[in-house]
Amino acid sequence: MRCGDFRESYAEDMSLFESPLPRVLLSGLLLFLLVLPQFATTYWLDVLNRICIAIIGAVGLNVVTGYTGLISLGTAAFLAVGGFATAAMAGKAGLPFVIVIPLSGLLTAMVGLVFGIPSLRLKGLYLAVATLAAHYIVEFTATHWDSMTGGVNGISIPPAQFAGLVLSDDRKMFYLIFPVTVGLLFFTKNLFRTKVGKAFVAIRDQDISAEVMGVNVFRYKLLSFAVSSFIVGVAGSLLAYQARIISPENFPITLAIDYLGMVIIGGLGSILGSIFGAIFITLLPEMLRLGTDALSNQWPALMQLVAPLKAGVFGLVVILFLIFEPDGMAARWNHIKAYWKLYPFSY
């Protein structure tokens, strides 16, 4: 373990890993996750896939909200755009997933660009309301453009396929979703080591100073919306492939709130935070349900009483988190890491 900061060059300062150990640990973790599906049941594979999709979505939202400081309530809408684009391209046109997924992302990025325009004049809560409008516009379109989206009844998506390879079950889907997740995480992590990423952060911290320093604020705000919506669109595309049927009811405004919850609980402006937040928000209802299931299967009469507890516990946990760890789970993780770094001389 290293107990100090020994960086001596700019290259070292920019490096992703401080020392070889995290690199080894991370590789080990990735390897473990790669073999995990061989031992997981369908239900847990489904949960795993949904966690991965949530991570992608949360990272996408974090780009615009955590790093650029623009609150967006449009995540569910962008997921829907990605999802319905996939339904059209994979279902109607029969294109393979290697084309469909990036195209869905690009299409969502274009929609994101349009809805990002108000950010020129609006900040904070006003922008949140503008993106809320975006949500309802997309929802209305999805509900009424029957020929493209199937309207309120929804639309089926064929299994993801490419050159004879058909990803028909959750296990196979995992080997598509997981690499995409890792790739996008790597991309986003690196994005914030570049000029573009630094410009995003500058805008978040103080947009006037950013402009004084020569950052074209409007251009980078739009770019942030585009990058964010691209990533969220990819998540939407994967979600469509995994769900196989989507309807406007899949993308309620509460979904956008869930994603905001992920980045806030996980940690605004942190890739690791997005991962933690996504895992937490996806797993919490599953854990609570498994708990209440165990209770209610033993005493069936209790089900009516126990089920509502789930919502209560969820709210309580979120509130406790905000009180005791307002900087998110990523900050807590860093505290723990710092503690062990200096162990046993933590004072």
Add this chain to the structure above:
Amino acid sequence: MMAGRNLRAVLVAALAALVPALASAQQEIKVGGIFDLTGVTSDVGKPFAQGVQDCVAVTNDAGGINGKKIKLLGADYAYKIDQARALYKKLVNDDKVVMIQGWGTGDTEALKDFVGQDKIPYFSGSFAAPLSDPSKFPYNFYVAPTYSEQLRSWLDWVKQDYAKSGGKGKAKVAFMFGDNAYGKAPIAAGEKYGAEIGVDVVDKAVLPPNFQDATSQLLTMKQKGVEYAYINVTTTGVSLVLRDAKKLGLTVKFGSNPYGFSESLVAVAGPLAEGVTGVVPHVPFGTPVPGMKVLEAAHQKYHPNDKHDAMYVRGWATCLVWTEGLKGAEKAGQLNGPGVKAAVEKLADFSTGGLSQSVTYTPTDHRPTMTTSIYQIQGGKLVKIGDYIMPRTKEWFGL
């Protein structure tokens, strides 16, 4: 050390709880339950789930399915589609249930293709007409006339009532519905049928989700001279429409569907509900029919302080139908998805003891009944005003 000992005590207790469950696993039939106990439709989802649970408990007490106990693995999905799907995967792949008691339009629509592939009979609380066509959805079932038949029957009542009250020309009707699969389900069928029988559908008003105010929709209806309106949302929404109609002084005669019209509407809307008509495929709790005695006994035994309504009866009646299917499948030695489906499709004129109309399923037609009962709220009570029987035609099949 203390922590260790506590942990051990918990583990022992958990094991002790598991052992009887394992021992009796041989004689159990696992049935999945996807319920909404906390989500947006929990006002009607909770009593429905309770009805199913009580019916299972009573069936088990009476010897189960030919000696085998039903194990209902029920859980709440909070009307969230991704959770319904996860729950479905768990029930089918991990728990290996033979069939599922589902709930609303959201989960039923999202799972309709999967239940066909996995061959899992799925009983829903959604009565959407397309689900009654087994050539498209062979494993979907429900115990009520389709939403479309319900609206057609109500339009028949409108025509009669209009003639009786001395109306000239065609009755002017409006449909009020939410912009979702459940809300829109019968609208096209209703418009078509209205044109056929000479009832004028002059307005279609969309009610937003969780609306608090229907004034603008009602003002439009007032301008168009609407005389009858069918409110195709759940109880809370119906009572809001009634409130605003009263405020605006409208004299429209309102009607509603099985999820908007029950004893709860009287409880919520009070005197505003007077005269409202509605489709009641499952009788109000306490109706003196032979099948009600068991429900009243269960009510006394399990929760004498609870209030029950037609939703509770609905859950119970649906459960009665599939337990009969399970019995048939067990007898045939085919306790699996296709076996249960085949057994349910053999049910001909099966009586639920008056809790609902008798039901009939065939391998080519899953429309359970063509008879729709219309009730009216008179003096704070649900009073039956007639049964409307629709022909079992090909043209209306699945529409």
